[in-house]
Amino acid sequence: MTIPAHRDLVLDVRGLRKTFHSRNGGPREALRGIGFSIERGSCLAVVGESGSGKTTAARIVAGLESATSGTVVVTDGRAGGKTRHGVQMVFQDPYGSLDPRQAVGAGLHELLKIHGMRRRADRRTRVSELLESVGLDDRHAGRYPASLSGGQRQRVAIARALALNPALLILDEAVSALDVSVQAQVLNLLADIRERTRISYLFVSHDLGVVRQVSDTCIVLRNGRLIESGPTADVLDAPRQGYTRALVDAVPRPGWRPRRRPA
Amino acid sequence: MTPAPLFRIQDLHVRLRHRGGERTLVREVSLSVRSGQSVGLVGESGSGKSVSIKAAMRLLPRGTRAEGRIAFDGGDVLTLGRRELARYRSREVALIHQDPRAHINPTRTVGAFLTEGVVHTGQMNRAEATERACALMADVGITDAARRLHQYPHQLSGGLLQRVMIVAALLPSPRLIFADEPTTALDVTVQSDVMAILLEQIRERQVSMLFVTHDLDLAAAVTDRLAVMYAGSIVETGPSAEISARPLHPYTAGLLQCRPSTAEVKRLTAIPGRPVAAHEAGTGCSFAPRCPFAVERCRAERPHDRSIEGRTVACHRVEEIADRLEERAS
Ligand SMILES: Nc1ncnc2c1ncn2[C@@H]1O[C@H](COP(=O)(O)OP(=O)(O)O)[C@@H](O)[C@H]1O
Numbered sequence: 001m002t003i004p005a006h007r008d009l010v011l012d013v014r015g016l017r018k019t020f021h022s023r024n025g026g027p028r029e030a031l032r033g034i035g036f037s038i039e040r041g042s043c044l045a046v047v048g049e050s051g052s053g054k055t056t057a058a059r060i061v062a063g064l065e066s067a068t069s070g071t072v073v074v075t076d077g078r079a080g081g082k083t084r085h086g087v088q089m090v091f092q093d094p095y096g097s098l099d100p101r102q103a104v105g106a107g108l109h110e111l112l113k114i115h116g117m118r119r120r121a122d123r124r125t126r127v128s129e130l131l132e133s134v135g136l137d138d139r140h141a142g143r144y145p146a147s148l149s150g151g152q153r154q155r156v157a158i159a160r161a162l163a164l165n166p167a168l169l170i171l172d173e174a175v176s177a178l179d180v181s182v183q184a185q186v187l188n189l190l191a192d193i194r195e196r197t198r199i200s201y202l203f204v205s206h207d208l209g210v211v212r213q214v215s216d217t218c219i220v221l222r223n224g225r226l227i228e229s230g231p232t233a234d235v236l237d238a239p240r241q242g243y244t245r246a247l248v249d250a251v252p253r254p255g256w257r258p259r260r261r262p263a
Numbered sequence: 264m265t266p267a268p269l270f271r272i273q274d275l276h277v278r279l280r281h282r283g284g285e286r287t288l289v290r291e292v293s294l295s296v297r298s299g300q301s302v303g304l305v306g307e308s309g310s311g312k313s314v315s316i317k318a319a320m321r322l323l324p325r326g327t328r329a330e331g332r333i334a335f336d337g338g339d340v341l342t343l344g345r346r347e348l349a350r351y352r353s354r355e356v357a358l359i360h361q362d363p364r365a366h367i368n369p370t371r372t373v374g375a376f377l378t379e380g381v382v383h384t385g386q387m388n389r390a391e392a393t394e395r396a397c398a399l400m401a402d403v404g405i406t407d408a409a410r411r412l413h414q415y416p417h418q419l420s421g422g423l424l425q426r427v428m429i430v431a432a433l434l435p436s437p438r439l440i441f442a443d444e445p446t447t448a449l450d451v452t453v454q455s456d457v458m459a460i461l462l463e464q465i466r467e468r469q470v471s472m473l474f475v476t477h478d479l480d481l482a483a484a485v486t487d488r489l490a491v492m493y494a495g496s497i498v499e500t501g502p503s504a505e506i507s508a509r510p511l512h513p514y515t516a517g518l519l520q521c522r523p524s525t526a527e528v529k530r531l532t533a534i535p536g537r538p539v540a541a542h543e544a545g546t547g548c549s550f551a552p553r554c555p556f557a558v559e560r561c562r563a564e565r566p567h568d569r570s571i572e573g574r575t576v577a578c579h580r581v582e583e584i585a586d587r588l589e590e591r592a593s
């Protein structure tokens with residue numbers, strides 16, 4: 001695939017392969033040569049059954065895992081009046097990514113300080129701004145993760161990721177564990193943040209309803225291979241692959257009936 | 264007169280000893296399942312679904328107390344003696360869990376797991392149990408049953424293991440299956456497969472089911488009736504298709520509206536705040552703090568069940584607002 005020069009890509013991934021070598025099971029090809037790109041300000045969804053390689057791809061883009069081969073190019077740029085650089089990631093379980101002994105506000109202060117925001121007053125303003133951007137306020141700054149609800153903890157995780165003005169925010173099943181009423185709030189919040197800041201998202205999810213709401217384009221993974229990609233509406237409304245069709249058809253909705261898989 | 268339901272919960276309260284006092288986990292729950300019927304119990308996390316199922320199986324943890332009446336085939340479950348209780352649990356009802364791996368001994372083979380229960384209770388000898396297990400495995404689409412019997416749980420995928428759990432549930436020929444989020448941990452395609460198999464089997468055998476899930480669309484698709492739970496109480500019950508087409512409780516309507524659709528993009532109508540547990544709810548309607556229709560009375564006074572359009576709805580304002588709850592698009 002050739003990419004026209006005028007496209008402003010925040011992420012360009014080519015020929016990505018990952019083989020895990022575990023002691024007992026032998027080599028496991030989690031990714032078998034996949035490529036995709038994200039235009040600045042847009043949201044790419046990664047879908048596929050569990051084990052298809054979604055998290056592995058996300059972790060490699062985030063720099064948390066090394067690729068066996070292939071290239072990952074992240075291009076910093078200006079969006080929403082800010083220079084944005086690098087990649088941040090939000091995980092499914094916000095417990096794992098928050099320090100239980102640190103109050104929310106103190107954690108944000110520390111993060112900003114480590115990243116060079118020296119003046120306390122500046123940090124204080126920025127912490128308020130960040131909390132507000134995720135629908136929390138200064139009253140939450142003194143709270144500890146354990147005293148927050150699941151939805152609030154996930155908002156804090158998003159605020160921490162946004163604190164560093166990333167060019168790309170990766171969300172790996174970030175709303176999957178939330179109750180549906182709270183999930184809707186966080187999805188609306190993510191849509192608002194993107195509209196306001198023109199930040200880009202790499203959105204990993206097994207939930208095609210969620211994917212339809214948040215993403216512009218999507219790629220479908222199966223056993224580490226990219227089998228279909230395109231604008232989300234096209235892929236979900238007129239899937240070309242039986243695998244994608246099966247994923248779409250399996251989502252419960254009014255009038256739906258469960259179906260046995262053909263043997 | 265209609266015959267008495269096979270299973271009935273009336274005015275169930277479950278309380279937990281907590282810091283010298285008591286904490287309510289489930290409040291005033293009533294529901295029934297008729298012979299051959301499937302009923303869905305739907306609610307967000309912490310609403311009391313699993314606690315209700317545990318109460319019905321007499322599996323509540325220490326320190327909890329169930330009050331009210333739970334009747335199975337006319338008998339009072341809460342006062343069953345030891346032997347009757349063992350019989351009730353092993354033959355009359357069966358339970359399928361969300362996470363099969365947490366409820367199966369990893370060091371025992373699938374065959375041992377499947378047969379030990381019915382052999383232990385004397386319902387079958389080992390040869391009969393093995394034969395019957397193989398036949399059931401074929402019914403649920405496990406093709407190489409004989410080989411699977413010698414395998415260990417870790418050698419099976421989640422979907423396959425959940426099908427083994429369906430076999431385990433069906434083996435003693437129970438009359439009622441409690442299924443507590445049996446497909447929540449599975450991929451949607453596997454969920455569809457496992458649900459189709461479960462439905463096929465219980466329909467063929469006229470087994471009743473109480474199906475617990477957080478997914479209202481899923482529940483509506485696989486059950487005859489629904490009970491929607493919020494903060495430890497049931498807020499709406501009625502025929503599944505009718506509830507999903509025209510919810511009458513504001514919480515049910517909210518749940519349907521905040522579910523993202525695969526077919527269209529629209530800003531989601533989120534319910535503000537978060538779901539609460541029974542013990543966190545105030546004196547009035549437990550949904551009032553999140554309800555767009557709440558008035559003073561809702562905050563002050565707990566609503567009783569009201570009958571409307573063949574449903575039971577716990578909302579003071581149901582008659583007034585029924586036509587304003589947005590009907591489900593599509
Ligand atoms: N650290 C690891 N070591 C060995 N295998 C792994 C590791 N991480 C992932 N895998 C394997 O790689 C494949 C893809 O996994 P993953 O990327 O987590 O899939 P997904 O996120 O789509 O569920 C799976 O077969 C998984 O078992």
Ligand SMILES: Nc1ncnc2c1ncn2[C@@H]1O[C@H](COP(=O)(O)OP(=O)(O)O)[C@@H](O)[C@H]1O
Pocket residue numbers: 279288306307308309310311312313314315324540541
């Ligand atoms: N063993 C327990 N000890 C204390 N609280 C419990 C216990 N089990 C459940 N609860 C509480 O009871 C309420 C209902 O829980 P549960 O029935 O598990 O909800 P769900 O609807 O998600 O299945 C929750 O507030 C939960 O925290």
Ligand SMILES: [Mg+2]
Pocket residue numbers: 054055056173
């Ligand atoms: Mg994953």
Ligand SMILES: [Mg+2]
Pocket residue numbers: 312313314
């Ligand atoms: Mg539960």
